[in-house]
Amino acid sequence: MDIFSQIRNSSQWVFYLFGLIALLAYPSFANNFFVFQIGALSLILGMIALSLTLLAGYGGMVSLSQMSIAGLAGYFLALFGESNAVQSLQLAPIIAVPAAIILATLVASFFGLLSVRTEGVYTIMITLAVGVATFYFVQQNYVIFNGFQGLSGILPPTVFGTNFKDPVPFYYVSLMCAVLAYVFVVSLIRSPFGVALQGIRDNPRRMKALGYNIFLHRIVTHSIAGALAATGGVLLAWFNGFVSPGIVGVDAMINILIIAVIGGLNHPIGGFVGAVIFILLQNFAIDLVGSDRFRLLVGCVFFLIVIFSPNGLIGVGSKILNWAKKRPKASEDKMGMEVIKVDDV
Amino acid sequence: MKIHKRKVSAIVYLIVLALFATFAAWAITDNKNLFVTVSMNGLTIAALYFLVAIGFTLIFGLLKNVNLTHGSLYLLGAYLGYTVADLSGSWLVGVAVGTFGVGIVGFLLQVLVFRHMQNQELQQALVTIAISVILADLMLWGWGSDIYQLDPPDWMYGAVAIPVIGKYSIYKLFILGFSISVGLGLWLLLNKTYLGVMIRAGVDDQQMLSAMGVNVHVVFALTFAIGAAIAGLSGVIGGSLMSITPGEDTRYLLASLVVVIVGGMGSIIGTALGAILIGLSEQYGLAYAPTYGVIFTFIIMAAVLIARPQGLLGRE
Numbered sequence: 001m002d003i004f005s006q007i008r009n010s011s012q013w014v015f016y017l018f019g020l021i022a023l024l025a026y027p028s029f030a031n032n033f034f035v036f037q038i039g040a041l042s043l044i045l046g047m048i049a050l051s052l053t054l055l056a057g058y059g060g061m062v063s064l065s066q067m068s069i070a071g072l073a074g075y076f077l078a079l080f081g082e083s084n085a086v087q088s089l090q091l092a093p094i095i096a097v098p099a100a101i102i103l104a105t106l107v108a109s110f111f112g113l114l115s116v117r118t119e120g121v122y123t124i125m126i127t128l129a130v131g132v133a134t135f136y137f138v139q140q141n142y143v144i145f146n147g148f149q150g151l152s153g154i155l156p157p158t159v160f161g162t163n164f165k166d167p168v169p170f171y172y173v174s175l176m177c178a179v180l181a182y183v184f185v186v187s188l189i190r191s192p193f194g195v196a197l198q199g200i201r202d203n204p205r206r207m208k209a210l211g212y213n214i215f216l217h218r219i220v221t222h223s224i225a226g227a228l229a230a231t232g233g234v235l236l237a238w239f240n241g242f243v244s245p246g247i248v249g250v251d252a253m254i255n256i257l258i259i260a261v262i263g264g265l266n267h268p269i270g271g272f273v274g275a276v277i278f279i280l281l282q283n284f285a286i287d288l289v290g291s292d293r294f295r296l297l298v299g300c301v302f303f304l305i306v307i308f309s310p311n312g313l314i315g316v317g318s319k320i321l322n323w324a325k326k327r328p329k330a331s332e333d334k335m336g337m338e339v340i341k342v343d344d345v
Numbered sequence: 346m347k348i349h350k351r352k353v354s355a356i357v358y359l360i361v362l363a364l365f366a367t368f369a370a371w372a373i374t375d376n377k378n379l380f381v382t383v384s385m386n387g388l389t390i391a392a393l394y395f396l397v398a399i400g401f402t403l404i405f406g407l408l409k410n411v412n413l414t415h416g417s418l419y420l421l422g423a424y425l426g427y428t429v430a431d432l433s434g435s436w437l438v439g440v441a442v443g444t445f446g447v448g449i450v451g452f453l454l455q456v457l458v459f460r461h462m463q464n465q466e467l468q469q470a471l472v473t474i475a476i477s478v479i480l481a482d483l484m485l486w487g488w489g490s491d492i493y494q495l496d497p498p499d500w501m502y503g504a505v506a507i508p509v510i511g512k513y514s515i516y517k518l519f520i521l522g523f524s525i526s527v528g529l530g531l532w533l534l535l536n537k538t539y540l541g542v543m544i545r546a547g548v549d550d551q552q553m554l555s556a557m558g559v560n561v562h563v564v565f566a567l568t569f570a571i572g573a574a575i576a577g578l579s580g581v582i583g584g585s586l587m588s589i590t591p592g593e594d595t596r597y598l599l600a601s602l603v604v605v606i607v608g609g610m611g612s613i614i615g616t617a618l619g620a621i622l623i624g625l626s627e628q629y630g631l632a633y634a635p636t637y638g639v640i641f642t643f644i645i646m647a648a649v650l651i652a653r654p655q656g657l658l659g660r661e
Contacts, residue, residue: 062467114647117654121411121466128413129602129646132595136639143636250595254474261471293486299478306471307462 027168036167042275043178047232049260049271051225057265059221060201061123065131067256070233071248073104084153093157101230108226116218139245150244154237185268258302264312383632389517391624392524396579398604400572406611407568413473416598417480422447422580423589427493436498443581451573455566495585607649609659
């Protein structure tokens with residue numbers, strides 16, 4: 001490691017430190033609406049988008065079913081834990097939450113199993129089909145999922161007299177989960193597992209020849225991303241207080257893709273950047289285009305980003321930074337390693 | 346290894362057939378009328394799904410473009426057909442405008458957008474998602490969230506006597522026949538015309554076709570236009586069978602996706618097979634296990650993906 005990258009790494013640490021302090025201090029200068037509706041929701045959707053970033057940016061598998069996993073985790077939470085549903089088991093949160101996350105992770109692994117033997121655009125097709133089928137299933141099934149109405153009365157627990165439904169405690173719970181998920185993903189992509197995953201993304205045949213079980217590697221990535229999305233899904237169910245088919249609908253599935261792509265798929269922070277932009281647009285689009293045409297606006301933003309900056313806003317940001325520093329266009333990837341392009345044999 | 350694989354898949358097909366025969370035997374002894382009606386409805390839906398999916402698989406086959414706007418193009422065709430048929434008083438004019446209107450939209454999409462991002466399959470897929478979000482909202486803006494119903498002309502209205510169940514809707518029989526003729530027409534186009542030769546050559550090797558002096562951009566744009574036009578056409582046909590509402594784009598996008606995943610991308614016969622499997626299973630599911638109907642579709646898709654990821658008749 002040369003001296004320049006050390007300096008850059010140290011400036012990165014300063015950046016992270018200030019970011020964390022700002023996030024921790026945020027509730028002290030923001031009102032409840034900004035803490036809960038904007039802050040907490042951005043962190044939750046950012047986590048679900050982060051799971052997509054891991055799959056798409058580092059595994060080369062653009063999965064549209066991450067929202068389905070998150071939504072199913074919410075459903076499972078309502079079915080295992082305390083809720084208004086008659087078919088609910090009414091277990092204590094300490095059992096219900098892990099059970100919901102584990103079951104949703106198993107579902108994610110199964111979805112992964114279905115899609116990993118195909119590549120590229122097939123993954124989008126299959127995960128979209130699987131996700132839409134999930135939506136129609138929870139909408140049509142009344143015995144377990146209560147059909148169109150969904151399940152309601154999902155409340156976060158009260159621990160040591162702190163009610164986690166209150167905006168500020170809920171924000172801190174979301175922040176804790178989001179930071180843990182972020183740190184986890186950042187260390188995962190630098191671990192041998194993550195490096196091998198990127199190798200599989202770039203050249204599956206070569207990785208296979210090196211002895212990696214690429215299908216298993218991809219399925220495990222689906223499981224890990226599923227666990228992240230499921231955690232976000234539990235928080236989202238607490239945030240809304242209910243789960244309904246709309247939560248796993250096509251619009252919601254595409255929203256997660258839009259968030260991840262707007263932010264940028266080539267860095268774990270992208271999902272969170274995209275989520276903040278998306279939530280701000282959602283809440284304040286009324287002033288721009290009227291609340292009815294929000295999806296038109298978001299569709300256009302997504303369109304422009306995909307066409308002009310495939311790396312999202314992070315890509316735009318780094319382009320501006322590069323231009324400001326008058327540095328030659330660095331051919332480095334996010335890990336600071338030189339990308340060596342070798343043609344496929 | 347090959348023979349062994351074939352033996353295994355033959356056994357699997359036999360088991361599936363046996364299971365279906367058992368189910369059919371039970372259903373016929375239980376209620377013959379219901380079973381035949383449901384089967385006929387299943388085939389009608391299959392015909393509609395085939396119509397929608399064939400455009401999707403045609404576009405993918407040549408352009409490698411997973412066109413996720415396909416559901417939106419279906420719905421656009423339905424709305425256009427409804428409005429024009431309503432204004433002109435003629436269903437056939439509605440069909441014509443729905444078909445050509447959406448064909449032109451498809452042509453423009455290919456020329457203005459997708460042409461500029463060739464060989465970037467992922468980016469193309471993302472752009473088609475963006476366009477479908479935009480189209481869905483524009484259509485909601487233009488036509489609102491009302492439910493529309495197109496009426497087929499009088500001579501297709503009513504029922505005709507057929508064996509076992511007595512009466513069956515003429516329009517549903519028309520859809521069956523029409524969809525078979527579109528399938529045949531497309532097969533003839535691909536196999537017996539000069540354009541078809543160029544399209545098939547383009548599927549196999551674009552660069553070579555281009556080097557032979559063929560303007561591939563024109564071939565691409567025409568293919569996209571034909572695929573989109575068939576989507577618009579099926580929108581008008583389907584909108585006359587069922588209602589036209591904002592959520593239908595998703596439903597038919599799912600249908601196209603599942604049909605081509607099961608049948609195999611780029612194959613007309615595979616698409617027909619996939620459509621029949623999905624149409625029948627959906628209708629049997631609705632009739633015999635109402636709240637689990639989707640599960641059957643899902644199980645078929647999952648089984649095919651695990652056993653043959655490229656689809657039943659897809660190329661390896």
